[in-house]
Amino acid sequence: MTQAPFPLTRHRRLRATPALRALVRENTLTPSDLIWPVFLMQGTNEAVPIPSMPGVSRLTVDRAVEAAREARSLGIPAICLFPYTAMEHRTGDCAEAWNPDNLSNRAIRAIKDAVPEVAVMTDIALDPYNIDGHDGFVENGEVVNDRTVEALQKMALAQAQAGADILGPSDMMDGRIGAIRRALEAEGFQKVTILSYAAKYASAFYGPFRDAVGASAALKGDKKTYQMDPGNSDEALRLVARDLSEGADMVMVKPGMPYLDICRRVKDEFGVPTFAYQVSGEYAMLRAAALNGWVDGDRVMMESLLAFKRAGCDGILTYFAPAAARAMNG
Numbered sequence: 465m466t467q468a469p470f471p472l473t474r475h476r477r478l479r480a481t482p483a484l485r486a487l488v489r490e491n492t493l494t495p496s497d498l499i500w501p502v503f504l505m506q507g508t509n510e511a512v513p514i515p516s517m518p519g520v521s522r523l524t525v526d527r528a529v530e531a532a533r534e535a536r537s538l539g540i541p542a543i544c545l546f547p548y549t550a551m552e553h554r555t556g557d558c559a560e561a562w563n564p565d566n567l568s569n570r571a572i573r574a575i576k577d578a579v580p581e582v583a584v585m586t587d588i589a590l591d592p593y594n595i596d597g598h599d600g601f602v603e604n605g606e607v608v609n610d611r612t613v614e615a616l617q618k619m620a621l622a623q624a625q626a627g628a629d630i631l632g633p634s635d636m637m638d639g640r641i642g643a644i645r646r647a648l649e650a651e652g653f654q655k656v657t658i659l660s661y662a663a664k665y666a667s668a669f670y671g672p673f674r675d676a677v678g679a680s681a682a683l684k685g686d687k688k689t690y691q692m693d694p695g696n697s698d699e700a701l702r703l704v705a706r707d708l709s710e711g712a713d714m715v716m717v718k719p720g721m722p723y724l725d726i727c728r729r730v731k732d733e734f735g736v737p738t739f740a741y742q743v744s745g746e747y748a749m750l751r752a753a754a755l756n757g758w759v760d761g762d763r764v765m766m767e768s769l770l771a772f773k774r775a776g777c778d779g780i781l782t783y784f785a786p787a788a789a790r791a792m793n794g
């Protein structure tokens with residue numbers, strides 16, 4: 465780097481006015497950087513607030529369609545669906561996961577019917593349907609890999625059939641990306657994309673999400689045998705490489721803010737479309753501080769999202785999506 469000595473160089477010159485700051489700003493945020501996660505529930509014309517996520521509600525399918533319309537008008541390109549599954553649909557065999565008419569698949573169809581321009585992303589993992597609350601089948605107290613992957617293939621095909629644009633395997637089983645990609649190709653779904661939750665950590669920041677989808681009570685034990693150890697960084701690169709080699713189109717790091725170092729490493733190493741998930745606990749802590757008047761809610765929201773862009777991310781899954789897009793649209 466070449467720099468004249470002070471006072472020939474004065475760094476404050478370029479910070480002196482809004483115009484100059486705007487001119488030299490390296491990273492910016494736009495509504496098209498956002499994916500909006502939406503929680504689904506049974507029923508019609510209802511929204512039930514989630515206490516640990518102030519400002520976020522579970523929506524019935526018709527209300528989720530309204531959310532998709534709002535996404536379109538705000539310039540948010542994609543929404544991601546997470547179902548709150550009724551207790552009677554949580555079973556040992558997780559069959560509801562690939563039911564073509566389950567809540568999630570009905571919502572995909574309704575949204576693609578009404579607002580085809582908005583991309584619909586899904587979650588692929590068994591936890592909403594599993595009596596044990598785990599992302600995979602539990603046999604003799606162990607989360608088993610290969611049998612789970614077969615179930616995830618069926619789940620993926622049902623979602624593709626319903627019209628999903630982006631499949632989001634969030635389960636962290638080995639071999640699932642390749643298995644899902646092969647199934648999609650075999651069934652003629654060449655255009656369906658996979659955004660792999662490639663580096664997903666076993667995190668305490670998922671707490672409010674598990675309340676939102678009713679998984680907190682169901683979960684026995686923890687997810688440390690399949691989700692990553694928060695102490696690891698090189699392993700994230702191996703997992704991203706593996707998922708890309710199996711046919712992932714895009715990759716994700718999750719959680720977000722505590723793992724920006726991983727986002728940067730992934731982007732530098734692979735240069736592929738890289739996303740981060742600013743998860744429920746991150747949203748909850750920023751909202752809680754804002755509601756207490758301890759921080760300026762809008763400003764910490766925008767600053768936290770811009771940090772992902774600076775770390776190299778192409779986009780962010782965030783519960784702030786509609787609020788942030790509204791703020792940007794002025």
Ligand SMILES: NCc1[nH]cc(CCC(=O)O)c1CC(=O)O
Nearest residue numbers: 589591634669670673743744745
């Ligand atoms: N496979 C389930 C899943 N998909 C997204 C999240 C977390 C999202 C959030 O906290 O906002 C989780 C929770 C988990 O792994 O236990």
